[in-house]
Amino acid sequence: MDAGSFLSALTPLNIAFALFGVAAGTVIGSIPGLTATMAVAVLVPITFSMEPASALILLGAIYTGAIYGGAYAAILLNTPGTPSAIATTFDGYPMAKRGEGDLAVALACFASVFGGLVGALALLFLAPPLSSVALAFGPVEYFWLAIFGLSLIASLSSGNLLKGLAGGAFGLILSTVGVAEISADIRLTFGSQTMIGGFGVVGALIGLYCIPVLIDLVAVPDRHLDVKEGVKSVRIGEAARLAFKSKFNLLRSSVIGTLVGILPGAGGSVAGLVAYSEAKRTARDDQKFGEGEPDGIIATEAANNATVGGGFIPTLVLGIPGTPPDAVILGALLVQGVRTGPALFQSGGGSIAYTFIYGLIIATVLMLPVGLLIGRYAYKSIVTIPKAVLVPAVGFMTIIGTFAIRNSVSDVIIMILLGVFGWIVGRFGFAASPIVLGLILGPIAEQGFVQTWIIGSATNNLAGMFFGRPISQAIVAFTLLSLIYPLFAARRKSAQLNEHS
Amino acid sequence: MSTDTPVGADRQGQTGSLLVAGFFVLAGAITLYDTTRYTDVDSMVFPRAAATLLIICSMLSLVSTWLRPSAEPGFGQGSWWRRLLLVASMLGACLLMPVIGFLGAGCVAFVGGLIAAMHLRWSAATAFRFGGSGLIIMVGFYALFRYALHVPLP
Amino acid sequence: MKKRNLLKSMIAAGVLSAMSFGAQAELNGSVNYIIPFGPGGESDISARLQQPFFKEKFGEDLVVSYQPGGGGAVGWASLNGLSDDGQTIMGVNLPHIIIKPAQKDVGFTTDGINTFYMFHYTPDAIVVTADSPYQTLDDLIADAKANPAQVTLSGSGKASANHLAQIKFDKMAGIQTTYVPFKGTGAAVTALLGKQVKAEWGYSTVGAKQGDAVRMLAVAMEERHPLFPDVPTFKELGFDMVGGAYRGIALPESASAETTQMWSDMIGQINADEGFRQQMLDGGFAMLDVDAAGMDEFMAARTEEYLADAREAGLIE
Numbered sequence: 001m002d003a004g005s006f007l008s009a010l011t012p013l014n015i016a017f018a019l020f021g022v023a024a025g026t027v028i029g030s031i032p033g034l035t036a037t038m039a040v041a042v043l044v045p046i047t048f049s050m051e052p053a054s055a056l057i058l059l060g061a062i063y064t065g066a067i068y069g070g071a072y073a074a075i076l077l078n079t080p081g082t083p084s085a086i087a088t089t090f091d092g093y094p095m096a097k098r099g100e101g102d103l104a105v106a107l108a109c110f111a112s113v114f115g116g117l118v119g120a121l122a123l124l125f126l127a128p129p130l131s132s133v134a135l136a137f138g139p140v141e142y143f144w145l146a147i148f149g150l151s152l153i154a155s156l157s158s159g160n161l162l163k164g165l166a167g168g169a170f171g172l173i174l175s176t177v178g179v180a181e182i183s184a185d186i187r188l189t190f191g192s193q194t195m196i197g198g199f200g201v202v203g204a205l206i207g208l209y210c211i212p213v214l215i216d217l218v219a220v221p222d223r224h225l226d227v228k229e230g231v232k233s234v235r236i237g238e239a240a241r242l243a244f245k246s247k248f249n250l251l252r253s254s255v256i257g258t259l260v261g262i263l264p265g266a267g268g269s270v271a272g273l274v275a276y277s278e279a280k281r282t283a284r285d286d287q288k289f290g291e292g293e294p295d296g297i298i299a300t301e302a303a304n305n306a307t308v309g310g311g312f313i314p315t316l317v318l319g320i321p322g323t324p325p326d327a328v329i330l331g332a333l334l335v336q337g338v339r340t341g342p343a344l345f346q347s348g349g350g351s352i353a354y355t356f357i358y359g360l361i362i363a364t365v366l367m368l369p370v371g372l373l374i375g376r377y378a379y380k381s382i383v384t385i386p387k388a389v390l391v392p393a394v395g396f397m398t399i400i401g402t403f404a405i406r407n408s409v410s411d412v413i414i415m416i417l418l419g420v421f422g423w424i425v426g427r428f429g430f431a432a433s434p435i436v437l438g439l440i441l442g443p444i445a446e447q448g449f450v451q452t453w454i455i456g457s458a459t460n461n462l463a464g465m466f467f468g469r470p471i472s473q474a475i476v477a478f479t480l481l482s483l484i485y486p487l488f489a490a491r492r493k494s495a496q497l498n499e500h501s
Numbered sequence: 502m503s504t505d506t507p508v509g510a511d512r513q514g515q516t517g518s519l520l521v522a523g524f525f526v527l528a529g530a531i532t533l534y535d536t537t538r539y540t541d542v543d544s545m546v547f548p549r550a551a552a553t554l555l556i557i558c559s560m561l562s563l564v565s566t567w568l569r570p571s572a573e574p575g576f577g578q579g580s581w582w583r584r585l586l587l588v589a590s591m592l593g594a595c596l597l598m599p600v601i602g603f604l605g606a607g608c609v610a611f612v613g614g615l616i617a618a619m620h621l622r623w624s625a626a627t628a629f630r631f632g633g634s635g636l637i638i639m640v641g642f643y644a645l646f647r648y649a650l651h652v653p654l655p
Numbered sequence: 656m657k658k659r660n661l662l663k664s665m666i667a668a669g670v671l672s673a674m675s676f677g678a679q680a681e682l683n684g685s686v687n688y689i690i691p692f693g694p695g696g697e698s699d700i701s702a703r704l705q706q707p708f709f710k711e712k713f714g715e716d717l718v719v720s721y722q723p724g725g726g727g728a729v730g731w732a733s734l735n736g737l738s739d740d741g742q743t744i745m746g747v748n749l750p751h752i753i754i755k756p757a758q759k760d761v762g763f764t765t766d767g768i769n770t771f772y773m774f775h776y777t778p779d780a781i782v783v784t785a786d787s788p789y790q791t792l793d794d795l796i797a798d799a800k801a802n803p804a805q806v807t808l809s810g811s812g813k814a815s816a817n818h819l820a821q822i823k824f825d826k827m828a829g830i831q832t833t834y835v836p837f838k839g840t841g842a843a844v845t846a847l848l849g850k851q852v853k854a855e856w857g858y859s860t861v862g863a864k865q866g867d868a869v870r871m872l873a874v875a876m877e878e879r880h881p882l883f884p885d886v887p888t889f890k891e892l893g894f895d896m897v898g899g900a901y902r903g904i905a906l907p908e909s910a911s912a913e914t915t916q917m918w919s920d921m922i923g924q925i926n927a928d929e930g931f932r933q934q935m936l937d938g939g940f941a942m943l944d945v946d947a948a949g950m951d952e953f954m955a956a957r958t959e960e961y962l963a964d965a966r967e968a969g970l971i972e
Contacts (some may be wrong), residue, residue: 037721041694044648048707071610097718135849139835142689162562166525169555173532179725179761182836183543184970185758186725188535188561191764193732196725211588214614218587219579221620225906264845319864320845326843327567327695331703334938341866387620391629394612395591396607400642401602404652406722406729413595420588427571430525438535438551443838446547451835453546455851458833541813543667651718653687653743 006355008053011361014355017058018363022370025065030081030378032073032206036066037324042290044332052336053352054195055131059332063325064116064308064364065272067268068203068371071301072109076101076225076382077394079210084268084304086436087276089209090156090291091296098292099226101383104237105375108301109368111250114243114362115302118254119261119309123316124357128342131317132308133262133446142265143448144475146441149270152277153434153484156290164434165424171438174199179427182447194410201269202352202414204439208432211397211419216381217391223389236372246298249279249343263308265447267323268304269440275303281482285493309360316353450469514573515566529556568627595630603654604643613637659886680741680913685716688904689745691730693723695779696839697860697940698746698902705774706936708925721804725761725814725961727751732762735769739907741914750771750902752960754814757962758969765958771915772946773903773921773953775935777858779806779875779896780886781822784847787854792872792892795854799830809843809857816854816900817843818870820875822968844869847956858899859883863939881936901943901957919947940950 008014028039037061047055070082075092088108095104122130137145150168157164177188178198189195219226243250253275260271279299280289287293311322319340321327333340344353382390402415421434457464467473536545578580590613598606615631646652686709690698709717722730728825730745731752736745747770755761780961783790789795799806807925813836821834837843837850840861845853848868855861859880862871871886875896879888889896908913919964925931932942945953965971 012583029886037694038650041719041721044703045706045710045718048710093584116725134845136609138846138851162558162565163522166522166555166558166562169551169558170525170528172551173528173548173555175552178540179728179755180544180813181726181838182813183541184758185539185541185544186761187539187544187548190535191760193760196727196732196762197623200724214587215584216579218583218614218617219577219581265842266915282846314845315767318845318848318868320841320848321695324694327693330506330695331700334700334708335703339866341868386621386631388615388619388627389634389638391587391618394609395587395614396611396635399591399594399607399610400603400646400654401655404646406724407653408729408733409595409598409655413592415587416591416595424517427574427576428514432523434645442547442551447838449547450543451846451851452837454543455807458807500595543813651685651687651720653738 005351006358008351011449015056015366016358017054018061018320018359019366019370022062022065022363022367023374023461024060025067025144026059026371026374027369028373029060029066029069029424030072031401032077032079032081032210032398034066034200034403035082035202035405036063037328038404039063039066040325040328040345044328047332048335052333052338053355053359054328055332055336055421056352056356057363058358059329060308060312060356061188061363061366063329063365064360064368065089066325067308068109068116068301068367069110069265069374070109070237070304071112071297072105072375072378075104075108075297076379077210078213079398079404080205082365083370083440084267084272084307085300086205086269086433086440087272087300089278090300090433091291091293091474094290094292094378095297096225097293100292101225102376102379103235103239103242104294104297104370105379106236107242107297109371109375110239110243111301112369112371113285113364114250115254115306116308117250117361117368118302119258119306120357120361120364122258123309123312124354124361127313127317128345130258130262131313134314134318134320134322136467136471137263137265138449139451140469140472141448142263142444143452143466144479145263145266145270145274146448146481148271148443148475148482149277149441150437150445151483152273152280153437154279154483156433156437157282158413158486159430160429164201164431165430167432167434168432168438171435171440172442173438174204174435175439176446181443183448194414197406199414199418199439200405200411201440202405203411204418205436206402207415207417207419208422208436212418212426212450213434214388214395214398215420215423217387224390225383228385242294243298246295249268250302252278253299253302254306257306258310259324261281261307262313263446264314264320264322265318267311268307270444271303273437275299276323277482281485285489306363312357312360312495314384316344319343323411362440454471460464513575516575517575518561518566522559525559526556526563529553529559576591576650585619587614589615591616593621598655607639607643611639661748672952680911680917682713682715682852682917683740683742685718685742687743688717688719690719690721691723691727691827693721695841697858697900698748700860701775701935701936701940702746702901704931704938705888705922705925707932709921711843712924712928715865721958727848728761728763731768733927734763734905734955735908737907738834739910739912741912741918743840743904743928744904744906746919747903747905749903749957750816750819750953750965752769752965753958753961754819754965757965758814763812763955765954768905769909769910769915770903770905770954772924772926772945773901773943773950774926774945775940776878776901777860777897777939778899778941779816780857780859780862781872781874782823782844782847782855782861782865782869783853784850785870786871789854789872792887795872796830799828799832799854803831804833806830806831806854807835808854809837809846809852809854810841811843812838812964816898819898819964819968819970820899821856823964824889826967827896828902859941860937862940863937876941880939882939898960899941903945903949915947916934
């Protein structure tokens, strides 16, 4: 933590890189289909001719900006711009619909900056000890983590548990389509080569979330989002007050995000879902998650930006990338001749690592003004643009974005058909989110389960493998808690009502 | 949404729920059938568990909807030709893409979506304005993906 | 198919000798280099190492993009539909492109992939953590003999290089170990470092990347890797195992003989660069130089070897 690294991060050139990176990342992240991985991958060659530290700052800034930018599309179009922003749609879009999109965007910005700072500070001060978290998580822990994530379905589909569970199971099945990752079969393709790659998460997200919105938009002449009369379009003060009021939520979600970010098998989407689930479990009675509750946005956005700093911990300490963008950055580092490992964090030889971390912190701070500015612009343009232009423009974006993932037209067709399917079943109470949860968490659950099973049967210790390890016991306990607590709360509420009557 | 529910929507919501649940049962059965031809045990466990869960939940949902009609909104009001035009133009664009290139296909999707979403009265001015802004958006995105992000668009 | 490739290389040789008369293929702007996996793996790292040398030697950008799906199958199935003007190339991996089409219909065939250069391989290696009780390969074998199936080894994927190596070695040593498949080498190494498994079937690159945290018990090379002079080869220890995962680059099948030859020459030039070789060796890779002319022979030998291994292992019929 030498002052020299801090000063070298503060050169005008590095600050300019951080500023440019955050702005470019925010814009890229807000376009559905363009992920942080892609943005970082495209820019890697440019960084070869740069100083290693500056190159890292630029890449880190783009990454963190893109994770934040994913919130715009989630709030204003109900479409997560990046998978990390899935849970942002739960409350962000309802808020935007009732005319509070500007507030939601500003809230997302505050939460993202806070979460990003917590993650980066953890990277600065605690990286070597925290990296052991990545190693403590074995197959069985990932399995239970996925089950914990799936338990969110129960609370997401209140009143319609059966339909939610069915949707989740359907999502799990969708996740198995194609060539299996860790076994040797091709599943559910029915001989078609188009399905060999399976349902890509990003394409499925665009289809299941965005297409239904478009179909509903064209059917009726109403406005896309309500606009409140007499309210100025900047609600920064109000957002700051709300964020401050939820400081515990902010802090808890940021810590969750940092920890989940450290896990190489999880990532921003899981972090956001876990933080959302915890925020919902500990909510006060008057909070209405899923209907436009600011705390839902705060939890998700703080958590997913905290994964940026968290993900760099195993990347830099162990050479094991925490997230896909980290993997790209790790490759860039290798070409630059920087060897990762604990040595990077000892004083002296570690100046590159520290310069980068300070650069990441600077970039995160810069995200506040940049994010509020771009957010305001994004909100205004989405609200004022006539519906007749908005719908085809977004439709075009979904096509080009889905195409860009794998340069494949059939991916686009699958995306549209999946969207139509999602719209139809959604109209009869089978919501999209359980399906998406199943699709995202399915591979984590399956791989964890199969690996645990193999190790457990080899060592004749199946029960011990699944239930005997302390971390998995803790996760199981949290899962049970978040499943039982809503029932308990509902009962207490009805008891209170009875007393009153 | 409930204020504009047409007469007979309850019935539609009921029938639709039953049909979707039935579809899910079928999907689960197909998955179970598919797993029988896998050669690797590791590939079977998970899809079988998921399919069993899917079948049980969908069956229960089927029964409960039968006994207690659900209050799902169904398709609601709104114009069908607009919905169909939107989806058809997007799908059409995909099919045409290899033939007429990405920008041409984009125009097909855009014009289809524009007509589908146009609830105002058409005039030469609006047509020009909307079409023009659409062209700018598409060319802008095309340039961004093609030249800045190196996506090989056809 | 093979005849056609042979014909192509003959034409190419003819064209090359008549180069002064013109008619040579040339690059026209930046090149799209598709990796059919996600970022961070060996395929990605070696492509990233080529990137700056390509720019330096030939003045054009080599743009790396990722198209993961189906363990590479999605990318390879799409390869022959891509533009064949030499501006698009794709990484290929052995044994993937041999085993996968032999197992199931995955939308491409081994012969249908126009590989023009194999530029390196990552030798198989057994890796343990630095504090593992296994000091030598014999320790591991002894433990496996005393406790059949209880020695767990992580590895990347099934029917993969790691998996084939495990089956082959078990047979040679007369032991029974348990293979635990993970998604990619990174996850397999994480499981090893976290002590979820007792050892890992990996590559020499793991030893280079993890440094002091791990120890390699043996590598599957003819001679010891220059980066690890203390790690014995399997051959020294009495097991005839040489090989690993081979990586190369391919063009669409319809690419002209001139384009194929141009690319083979260009990658050959990068491979000949001392700076590049050194970076690759430092990363734990082992260099390989199979150009377009020698590809048919090389592929035929590898195909025979891999298919025999896979058949013996019961992975294909």
